Amino acid sequence: MTSLVRSVSESTVRRLSLYLRTLERLQAEGAETVASGDLADRAGTTAAQVRKDLSSFGSFGTRGLGYRVGPLHARIREILGLTRPWRVVLVGAGRIGSALFAYPHFRERGFRIEAILDSDPAKIGGVWEGVTIQSAAHLEQVLARAEAEILILAVPAGAAQELAERAAAAGVRGILNFAPVRLRLPDEVEVNNVNLAVELEALSHALVLAEVQG
Amino acid sequence: MTSLVRSVSESTVRRLSLYLRTLERLQAEGAETVASGDLADRAGTTAAQVRKDLSSFGSFGTRGLGYRVGPLHARIREILGLTRPWRVVLVGAGRIGSALFAYPHFRERGFRIEAILDSDPAKIGGVWEGVTIQSAAHLEQVLARAEAEILILAVPAGAAQELAERAAAAGVRGILNFAPVRLRLPDEVEVNNVNLAVELEALSHALVLAEVQG
DNA sequence: GCTGGCTTGTGAAAATCTTCACAAGCCAAG
DNA sequence: CTTGGCTTGTGAAGATTTTCACAAGCCAGC
Numbered sequence: 288m289t290s291l292v293r294s295v296s297e298s299t300v301r302r303l304s305l306y307l308r309t310l311e312r313l314q315a316e317g318a319e320t321v322a323s324g325d326l327a328d329r330a331g332t333t334a335a336q337v338r339k340d341l342s343s344f345g346s347f348g349t350r351g352l353g354y355r356v357g358p359l360h361a362r363i364r365e366i367l368g369l370t371r372p373w374r375v376v377l378v379g380a381g382r383i384g385s386a387l388f389a390y391p392h393f394r395e396r397g398f399r400i401e402a403i404l405d406s407d408p409a410k411i412g413g414v415w416e417g418v419t420i421q422s423a424a425h426l427e428q429v430l431a432r433a434e435a436e437i438l439i440l441a442v443p444a445g446a447a448q449e450l451a452e453r454a455a456a457a458g459v460r461g462i463l464n465f466a467p468v469r470l471r472l473p474d475e476v477e478v479n480n481v482n483l484a485v486e487l488e489a490l491s492h493a494l495v496l497a498e499v500q501g
Numbered sequence: 502m503t504s505l506v507r508s509v510s511e512s513t514v515r516r517l518s519l520y521l522r523t524l525e526r527l528q529a530e531g532a533e534t535v536a537s538g539d540l541a542d543r544a545g546t547t548a549a550q551v552r553k554d555l556s557s558f559g560s561f562g563t564r565g566l567g568y569r570v571g572p573l574h575a576r577i578r579e580i581l582g583l584t585r586p587w588r589v590v591l592v593g594a595g596r597i598g599s600a601l602f603a604y605p606h607f608r609e610r611g612f613r614i615e616a617i618l619d620s621d622p623a624k625i626g627g628v629w630e631g632v633t634i635q636s637a638a639h640l641e642q643v644l645a646r647a648e649a650e651i652l653i654l655a656v657p658a659g660a661a662q663e664l665a666e667r668a669a670a671a672g673v674r675g676i677l678n679f680a681p682v683r684l685r686l687p688d689e690v691e692v693n694n695v696n697l698a699v700e701l702e703a704l705s706h707a708l709v710l711a712e713v714q715g
Numbered sequence: 716g717c718t719g720g721c722t723t724g725t726g727a728a729a730a731t732c733t734t735c736a737c738a739a740g741c742c743a744a745g
Numbered sequence: 746c747t748t749g750g751c752t753t754g755t756g757a758a759g760a761t762t763t764t765c766a767c768a769a770g771c772c773a774g775c
Contacts, residue, residue, distance in 0.1 A: 296761075296762075298761095298762075298763095299762095333763085333764075335763075335764055335765070335766095336762095336763070336764080339762090339763075339764090349770090349771060349772085350769070350770045350771045350772090351770070351771040351772055351773095352771065352772065
């Protein structure tokens with residue numbers, strides 16, 4: 288049996304996520320179909336790029352008409368692994384952790400934060416929307432009980448590596464890492480790093496460049 | 502006069518930011534020099550990549566020895582535009598805004614959040630570390646008074662476009678956008694989008710792929 | 716049923732990015 | 746001063762990504 292989900296490039300995957308959001312907006316507007324050019328404009332890319340991206344997992348469009356919004360939305364959800372819920376544990380109940388816990392788009396997409404951990408005694412025992420903050424010392428037990436597949440790591444740089452290693456050993460399969468360090472983990476653990484300083488610095492670089500070049 | 506800051510690819514810029522952080526760690530460890538291989542290991546790339554990245558803005562290394570940590574650090578700061586402070590205004594005093602305001606790495610790098618705005622009357626008038634939250638209705642005046650160059654946009658998707666347009670018209674040069682929408686703005690305004698849902702969805706895609714492919 | 720106007724899907728070309736491989740060169744030791 | 750061991754800088758090769766351009770094909774209207 289050939290897989291329903293083929294390998295797609297990293298940049299294509301990220302664009303698919305943008306297309307998904309755009310398609311939801313189109314659905315809300317009642318659109319039945321959308322042409323690659325329209326989807327591209329709304330998602331900030333080009334028509335050719337959209338068609339290439341979509342063609343990498345089969346023909347979904349109709350010539351002369353475009354893509355049917357509903358089926359395309361369903362197919363992208365499938366590609367991105369969003370047709371089933373994911374069990375997530377959040378480590379770090381600081382400000383970033385708090386923002387992520389409350390981020391509505393995560394739960395909309397089926398990412399369920401089953402538990403919250405922190406190492407600060409002042410935070411342990413606190414309750415966020417019915418979820419009690421537990422001690423990070425119990426990481427392994429919490430992960431096992433929750434059968435967590437994904438860890439969101441929102442802790443200071445100094446604590447990240449150790450917690451990530453323990454989570455990996457406890458069987459977590461993917462980590463979304465907000466700590467500004469490169470985690471060294473076994474290859475079978477997927478890591479996606481989000482570094483806010485990098486984002487701001489990329490912006491300041493662009494501004495300096497614009498100054499110099501006009 | 503040739504520019505001190507040449508055009509470098511987007512991915513190189515992002516890696517430079519990682520190198521910068523690594524160099525700071527090396528400085529703290531008291532290292533005088535670092536070889537491309539070592540820098541690569543710590544930053545999560547390859548020695549050849551490091552050398553290519555660095556060679557794009559001049560020869561800085563010494564054969565047989567490596568790169569001198571201090572001067573390289575200084576040069577990368579210059580490339581990234583971090584040798585002078587940036588005046589930043591934060592729009593959105595929700596959870597993400599709160600996390601960004603408190604994020605220590607921003608102020609360490611010279612990004613100064615001069616003002617905070619929100620449109621929620623319940624938040625306006627509140628004070629965060631001495632900064633009073635003002636009404637988003639006064640966006641233009643606040644930007645002008647602060648002489649803000651960068652806007653951090655941490656508002657719901659529905660409010661982002663209008664605020665971004667107003668900020669652009671008021672002369673902001675760069676926007677770090679956390680709202681999950683594509684902003685349509687004049688070309689001279691630099692926009693860097695951070696979409697947390699994309700990050701988590703890229704991770705879930707990778708996990709599904711790993712399941713299917715072994 | 717035929718025609719005209721769109722739009723897809725996709726090979727090929729172009730552009731970009733990464734890796735390779737090695738000459739050039741520096742330092743330290745003797 | 747010379748030798749040996751490293752490491753840079755960089756053209757060239759390789760890989761990947763994006764853009765181009767157009768044949769193929771669908772729909773609506775007549």
